[in-house]
Amino acid sequence: MTLNEQPIYTTELAPHRSLGRRGLKILFAIAGALSVVHVIFFMTTGAWPIALFFGADFVALFGAFWLNNRAARAREHISLSRMELSIRKISPAGLVRESRYNPFWARLKIARHPEIGVTSIKVSGEGRETGVGDFLYPEARERFASDFTRALATVKQRI
Numbered sequence: 001m002t003l004n005e006q007p008i009y010t011t012e013l014a015p016h017r018s019l020g021r022r023g024l025k026i027l028f029a030i031a032g033a034l035s036v037v038h039v040i041f042f043m044t045t046g047a048w049p050i051a052l053f054f055g056a057d058f059v060a061l062f063g064a065f066w067l068n069n070r071a072a073r074a075r076e077h078i079s080l081s082r083m084e085l086s087i088r089k090i091s092p093a094g095l096v097r098e099s100r101y102n103p104f105w106a107r108l109k110i111a112r113h114p115e116i117g118v119t120s121i122k123v124s125g126e127g128r129e130t131g132v133g134d135f136l137y138p139e140a141r142e143r144f145a146s147d148f149t150r151a152l153a154t155v156k157q158r159i
Contacts, residue, residue: 007081008151008155009079009147009152009154009155010080013075013076017072024065031061035054038051042054072092073094074089074135084101099123101123106123106125108148108152117141
């Protein structure tokens with residue numbers, strides 16, 4: 001690998017999730033226990049249709065967290081060298097889509113909102129455009145935009 005091919009900037013972006021595996025187990029243990037207590041209460045009082053709703057609520061809660069954790073498997077690998085800018089997006093299903101740009105032609109489009117900060121980051125060039133870090137929370141998106149802008153400016157400087 002020559003000096004021009006060595007990455008100057010590499011990063012992996014992943015969605016943030018505040019609740020880990022252990023937290024999910026605790027949450028579902030508590031929700032399940034509360035549902036069972038309420039189901040038993042309503043079944044013994046003769047209000048069995050309400051018990052069905054508690055079961056449906058628990059299944060809906062489980063489904064929502066399952067979909068949320070599945071979405072957390074998304075990844076974006078960004079590698080920048082003097083020869084190439086590579087953006088690899090890995091979907092939650094494992095599908096990989098890669099975009100490559102010449103870093104000297106690549107432009108960074110950063111959309112900002114006065115109250116929120118950075119709302120979107122896009123790399124454009126050669127008639128194409130690729131969104132980056134759409135799943136990041138605002139502070140992380142701001143930090144990434146700053147780091148990536150600096151790295152792209154470093155690559156474009158003459159040696």
